[in-house]
Amino acid sequence: GLTGLLGLIPPPASHTSHSTACKPWPGLSLLLQTFQPETLIVTLSIGHSPTVALLQVYDCLQEFKEKKLVPATTHAQTLSYEVVGILRETPKSPETQELRQILQAPHFKALLSAHDTVAQKDFEPLLPPLPDNIPDSEEAMRIVCLVKNQQPLGATIKRHEMTGDILVARVIHGGLAERSGLLYAGDKLVEVNGVSVEGLDPEQVIHILAMSRGTIRFKVVPGSLMGPFCTYCQVYVRAMTEYWPQEDPTIPCMDARKISDLGTCAGLIPSNHLLKRKQREFWWSQPYQPHTHLKSIILNFSFSSSTYSVPAILCVSDKEEFVGCDQKFFIAGFRRSMRLCRRKSHLRQQHAGVCSASGCLSASGAPYEEVVRYQRRRSDKHRLIVLVGPSGVGVNELRRQLIERNPSHFQSAVPHTTRSKKSYEMDGREYHYVSKETFESLMYGHRMLEYGEYKGHLYGTSVDAVQAVLDEGKICVMDLEPQGIQIARTHELKPYVIFIKPSNISCMKQSRKNAKIITDYFVDMKFKDEDLQEMEDLAQKMETQFGQFFDHVIVNDNLQDACAQLLSAVQKAQEEPQWVPATWVSSDTES
Ligand SMILES: Nc1ncnc2c1ncn2[C@@H]1O[C@H](COP(=O)(O)OP(=O)(O)OP(=O)(O)O)[C@@H](O)[C@H]1O
Secondary structure, eight states: OHHHHHTTSOOOGGGOOTTTTTSOOHHHHHHHHHSOHHHHHTTOOTTSOHHHHHHHHHHHHHHHHHSOOOOOHHHHHHHHHHHHHHHHHSTTSHHHHHHHHHHHSHHHHHHHHHHHHHHHTOOSOOOOOOOSOOOHHHHHOEEEEEEEOSSOOOEEEEEOTTTOOEEEEEEOTTSHHHHHTOOOTTOEEEEETTEEOTTOOHHHHHHHHHHOOEEEEEEEEOGGGSGGGOOOOOEEEEEOSOBOGGGOTTOSOGGGOOOBOTTOEEEEOOOHHHHTSOOGGGGGGSOOOOOTTSOOOOOOOOOOGGGGGOOOOSSOOSSOOOTTTTSSSOOOSOOHHHHHHHHHHHHHHHHTTOOOHHHHSOTTSOSEEEEEEEOOOTTSOOOOEEEEOOTTSSHHHHHHHHHHHOTTTEEOOOOEESSOOOTTOOBTTTBEEOOHHHHHHHHHTTOEEEEEEETTEEEEEEHHHHHHHHHTTOEEEEEOOGGGHHHHOSTTTOOEEEEEEEOOHHHHHHHTTTOEEOOSSOSSEEOOHHHHHHHHHHHHHHHHHHGGGOSEEEEESSHHHHHHHHHHHHHHHHHSOEEEEHHHHHHHHHO
16 A cells, blocks of 8 residues: 555656556665655655655655654654645646545555554553442452362361451462462452352351362452451461371361471461360360470480490690680680589489470470561671580580680670689689579579589579670570570570580481590590490480470581581571570560
8 A cells, every 4th residue: 555655756857658647667776775764755746846755755754853753643644634635735646536535445444443553552442430439348359269189188177266258278288379479368258159158157158169169169358458357367386296197086177187296386367365266177276285295305315324335525624624724715615614513414314314305395385386487687796506406426526616716796605613723713704603592592593594502502694694695795605415505595695596406417427427425434535335325325315305495406517517507507596587585575575
């Protein structure tokens, strides 16, 4: 069409003859090759001499060079109007007649129309405007389609106590509903497969669901938009014990069962007022009484005293010499008496069965503990770093290496003792020297994180000694027997517990070839195979009994690797969000 239109330009005078009048002017093909036809067409003046037409074309091209060459309706319209104008001026000429025919042709009209449609991008369907007064619930309505094959939906429902709405009570981790990412706890069900659930009992809705095959279509109002009626909020808990649901005869919903791994955190939707009611769907948040199906993780340690005849000490000496005494800085908390006394107190506690049931569960004795993500603010004190591990695994070696790396950043707490100060010692450096009465008042006032007796003297580390390090803006690193973790777990210390685990025995035989241990009686003793075996056994028992308190585990195989891991874990504990008991953080808010 456009080419035809251009072809109608009269040829130059020399070429004008009747036979060539309607043939395209030869120069035109050059023009067409050189320029976009649509920019040319606008300026064509039919009937003018070719030179004038060319000048007009030139002018127009100059003008369009400056413009954005995006086609727009006006261009097409301009073309039509100009052509119509020309037609009016020379209505009788045969060229005009032919042009008129071309313009009327459907394909040319379609071309212009397509051009305008694309240029305006108005090809999307036009929707009627929304009315102003839509109810909020309708606006928030969501259609969710889930394809139910052989598997259950993986969600439970309940009726809201006040509104009577049918709500999604729980979305089971890993189930179909959770994987779809479309249904959430607290969502209100409005319809299931086109059937309104208003006024229905949860059992009736479950029946509809059970009868449904293939795609199930839910109409839901998201719980997040239900304002004050939505009483659900996600709560996370840490499993403080292992649980074998398949051995639990009281479990109401086998599909919902989940083994809780020690120390793992999972989201729940507890609702205290509902606990009073016999709500099947809330069985998982019922206060739990350990009973026969809960495999006891309270192990009775029965070590021979030989376990404790191989304690290791950094400073190979038969005297109570402190580590680093002739170095530029002094590292407290590595004294041999203190370490031997700690081990003795551990032994005594194990034999006395001090680790009670509550010691293995949460502080409240519940099998789970509510946790929250805690991110230490820059202005907050550092978290206490607690290292735990079986005797000889390298807890003190790692602690010493960490402190030596940056003594102005990491520090041990100075322990207390009732023994008298020696001539070369300084009060508050090796120990805080206190009377037996003072020591006991700290003990009974629960201000001692750990304490024990060695050769008739009391030794221990107080909360205040740890606080003193934290108050200086440093990171306090201490080793603790696992029984002491519970005492240290307070909102003021917010301990981050790192378990130092031995590698397997064959690896340790290699790595500990030159390692020296010291006992009450022996100096520079090498590890024997049975020492390594006992270390491994003790580590296993510690993990089973106290694993729920461990925030991080480091296998101490290669010492340098373990050291690097420790440094990174300590940094993460201080700088990255971590799960901590909810009480630590709420106490913060109160204070
Ligand atoms: N990864 C390792 N490779 C080689 N030797 C190691 C490693 N870790 C620790 N050792 C050495 O093992 C010995 C015991 O380590 P350490 O004194 O730190 O044990 P511990 O866990 O503190 O035990 P205890 O609490 O009984 O004193 C030390 O000689 C130490 O240098």
